[in-house]
Structures are given as C-alpha cells and as structure tokens.
Amino acid sequence: MGKIAVIGAGPAGMAATVQLVRSGHDVQVFEHGKVGGTLWNAGIVENYPGFPGGITGRHLARLMEEHFLGYIDNIIVSSVESIEKTDTGFSILGKDFDGVILCTGTTAKKAGFPGEEELEKARHLWYGITFMDHWQGAKEAAIIGGGEASMDMALSLVEAGMKVTMIHRSEPRGIQSLLETALNDDNITWHESNVKEGRMHGNKAILALDNFELPFDLVIVAVGREAIMPKFEGFDLDSSPTGFFIAGDAIRGGLGQTAIAVGDGVEMAMKMDRFLRTKS
Ligand SMILES: Cc1cc2nc3c(=O)[nH]c(=O)nc-3n(C[C@H](O)[C@H](O)[C@H](O)COP(=O)(O)OP(=O)(O)OC[C@H]3O[C@@H](n4cnc5c(N)ncnc54)[C@H](O)[C@@H]3O)c2cc1C
Numbered sequence: 001m002g003k004i005a006v007i008g009a010g011p012a013g014m015a016a017t018v019q020l021v022r023s024g025h026d027v028q029v030f031e032h033g034k035v036g037g038t039l040w041n042a043g044i045v046e047n048y049p050g051f052p053g054g055i056t057g058r059h060l061a062r063l064m065e066e067h068f069l070g071y072i073d074n075i076i077v078s079s080v081e082s083i084e085k086t087d088t089g090f091s092i093l094g095k096d097f098d099g100v101i102l103c104t105g106t107t108a109k110k111a112g113f114p115g116e117e118e119l120e121k122a123r124h125l126w127y128g129i130t131f132m133d134h135w136q137g138a139k140e141a142a143i144i145g146g147g148e149a150s151m152d153m154a155l156s157l158v159e160a161g162m163k164v165t166m167i168h169r170s171e172p173r174g175i176q177s178l179l180e181t182a183l184n185d186d187n188i189t190w191h192e193s194n195v196k197e198g199r200m201h202g203n204k205a206i207l208a209l210d211n212f213e214l215p216f217d218l219v220i221v222a223v224g225r226e227a228i229m230p231k232f233e234g235f236d237l238d239s240s241p242t243g244f245f246i247a248g249d250a251i252r253g254g255l256g257q258t259a260i261a262v263g264d265g266v267e268m269a270m271k272m273d274r275f276l277r278t279k280s
Contacts, residue, residue, distance in 0.1 A: 001025045002098035002276040005090065007080045007230070010037020011258050012248025013103035014068040015265030016272075020101075021071040023273045028095065029072060032079035033130075036061030037105050038225075038249065039258060040130040041149070043156040046177070048258050060258070080104075085234030089243055098276060099243035101268050106225035106249045106256065111144050115198035116221070124205040125198070125219040129153050132160065138217035142167055142207055144195055145222035148174035151182040153220055158187040165214065166190045167207070227251070243275055 001024040006013045009031040020027045034040060042057025051060070076093070084091040089098045108127035110116060119125035123134065141157045143150045146168025154164045155178075166172070166188060172179065182188055193209040200206070204215040227250045235241040245268035248261035 002272070003028070003089075003096070004272060005030065005092050005095075005097040005100045006103060007083075007092070007100065008037065008103035008105055008228075008248075008250075009035040009068065009075065010103060010105045010248060010261065011039055011064060012105070012250075012261040012265040012268075013037070013101070014064050015262040016101045016103060016247055016269040017068060017265075018071050019266045019269035020272065023269070025273070025276070027072060028097070029075045030078055030080045030092065031075050032077065035065045035068065035075070038128070038256075039064070041128040041153060042258075043152045043159070045258060080230050082231040082233055083244075085232075085241065098279075099272050100245070101265070101272060102230075102244070102246045102250060103248050103261075103265060104228040104230070104250045105261075107228050108221065109224045109226055111195060111221045111223050113195045113198055118200060119198045119205045119219055122200050122205070124200065124217070125221065127221050129156055129220065132156075135218050138162055140216050141165070141218040141220065142205075142214070142216045143220045143222055144168075145224075146170060146172040147222065147224070148178060149225075150220075150222035151178050153222055154182055154188050155185065157218075157220075158185060162187070162218070164188045165216070167193055167195060167209065169194060225249075225256070227253070243272070243279075245271055 003026045004020055006017050006027055006029045009029050017027050017029055039057045039061040044054040045057050045060055046054040080092055090100050141162045142165045143154050144167045151174050157164050195207050197208040205219050206213055206215050247264035247268040249256035
C-alpha cells in the first residue's frame with residue numbers, strides 16, 4: 001500500500017489518518033504544535049453530532065487524540081515549511097511519499113497596533129487560549145475582536161474566573177445562541193473602539209483605546225484567521241497535482257467547523273486510497 005504524509009494533526013488530519021490506516025496505508029503525520037489543533041480554543045462545541053448538550057473543545061480534542069493515537073504511534077514533531085514534487089510523488093523533510101494530505105488549518109491574524117509584539121514577548125498577549133495554563137491567576141482580560149471566536153473565548157475566560165472586556169470595531173456578530181449568551185453575561189463588558197497602542201507597565205498590559213487606557217493581565221487577539229500553506233516546490237495548486245489533497249480549515253475559509261474538517265479528512269483519505277489503488 002502507499003506511503004502517505006498527513007501534515008497537521010487537528011480534526012481533519014486525525015480523521016484522515018484513522019481512515020488511511022484502516023485502509024492499510026503507511027501514514028506519517030507531521031505536527032508542529034499540539035495534537036488537536038485549533039479545537040483547543042473552542043469553549044463549548046454544540047454542533048458536533050454525538051454529544052447532546054455540547055462538549056468542550058478541550059474534551060473533544062482529547063477524545064479525538066485518544067482515538068487517533070490508537071492508530072498511529074509515530075508523529076514527527078516538526079513544522080513542514082515546504083513540499084517538493086518528485087518523479088514518483090512528494091518529498092517532505094527529506095522523506096519520500098506517494099501522496100500528501102495537507103491539514104494545516106489556519107493561523108490567527110495579528111491586530112496590527114503599535115506595541116502588539118512587546119505584549120506578546122512579555123507573554124501577556126496571545127492569539128488563542130490553547131495554553132490556558134500559562135495565565136493562572138489572571139483576573140482582567142481583554143479580547144480584541146467581535147466575531148464568534150472572540151465571544152466563545154470570552155465565555156471560556158469567564159468560566160476560568162476572569163472579567164473580560166471585549167474591544168471591537170464593529171457590531172458584534174456570531175451565531176444567535178452564542179451572541180445572546182455573551183451579550184447577557186455580566187462578566188463581559190463591551191467597548192467599540194480601535195486599539196491605538198499597547199505597552200507593558202509593571203506586570204500589566206496597557207491598551208490605549210480611542211478615548212482612554214485600560215490595564216489588563218491578559219490580552220487575546222481574535223481578529224480573524226488565515227490558511228497555513230507551506231511552500232510548494234515543482235507544483236502548484238492550479239495544476240491539481242495527483243496524490244495531493246487538502247482537508248479542513250486550510251481550504252474551507254469561512255466554513256471552518258470541526259464536523260466539516262472531520263468529513264473532509266475522511267473524504268480526502270478515501271480519495272487518496274482510490275488514487276493509490278488506481279495507480280498500482
Ligand atoms: C474560539 C474557537 C471556537 C470554535 N468553536 C467551534 C465550534 O463550536 N464548533 C465547531 O465545529 N468548530 C469550532 N471551531 C473551529 C474548529 O476548531 C476548526 O474548524 C477545526 O479545528 C479545524 O480543524 P483542522 O484540522 O482543519 O485545522 P486545525 O484544528 O487548525 O489543525 C491544524 C493542525 O495543523 C498543525 N500545523 C499547521 N501548520 C503546520 C505545519 N506547517 N507543519 C506541521 N503542522 C502544522 C497545527 O499545529 C494544527 O494542529 C472553533 C474555533 C475557534 C478558534
């Protein structure tokens with residue numbers, strides 16, 4: 001059977017891996033972060049079938065990881081920066097593969113205000129809540145952004161005992177149930193403003209807004225996400241290279257949801273299996 005590289009072990013990559021191993025393929029997974037991917041940021045996931053009443057993103061990520069690790073025991077912990085086309089397939093970090101399923105998901109965009117990097121370096125500004133353990137003791141948090149992900153993270157921080165200030169430039173928007181919960185939560189306040197500057201003062205991150213400044217223990221930036229694409233050498237996506245598939249948020253844009261990523265992962269694994277059988 002074929003030798004397949006799966007890049008990224010979020011929901012899409014984990015689902016693709018399970019399906020490929022079940023089909024008898026030799027799978028190598030590359031993951032540069034935490035197995036489970038972006039799902040670690042999700043508070044309550046209400047729309048993943050099989051969990052009436054919802055399940056936390058963390059719990060679902062752990063269950064998926066346990067399932068995935070039942071099928072694979074060797075993950076290369078490394079970032080894949082480029083994928084090279086060879087005569088027989090693809091080469092990644094010096095290893096040869098018959099096919100590749102790219103499941104790299106998305107990365108958070110920067111907010112772009114002066115001082116953002118200073119706050120990040122001081123570990124008071126983050127682009128998600130994956131590593132929640134880092135801010136034990138934080139009481140006052142700011143979330144920059146007014147979309148669905150920012151509200152979901154705000155509710156997670158409230159759950160962890162924090163007061164949250166939402167700083168948003170336009171009307172908050174998101175799925176009705178989440179919007180109502182966030183807007184009605186007494187621990188969340190809302191400021192429609194730009195962030196003009198950020199700086200550290202003692203152990204506080206100071207954000208300068210349009211009309212005043214506020215101090216925070218923690219700042220989360222949630223102003224949107226963009227697809228992660230390694231460099232392609234010797235091929236491009238327009239040429240529809242055989243044996244190369246993309247699954248999940250990396251290709252879905254605004255339709256990024258866990259169930260879709262899982263479905264994509266299984267679908268691309270089945271397409272890969274069909275491709276390899278036809279080839280041989
Ligand atoms: C705050 C928040 C709340 C959410 N709530 C919900 C919800 O309620 N319901 C829902 O269905 N979905 C929700 N989502 C969306 C859900 O998390 C994503 O749709 C899902 O995680 C996408 O899976 P994926 O595998 O495509 O990508 P990801 O989960 O992003 O996984 C990609 C993986 O690839 C790895 N990777 C990336 N680049 C490389 C590289 N170059 N080399 C090696 N590894 C790499 C990353 O480390 C990551 O582990 C939420 C997301 C956020 C941020």
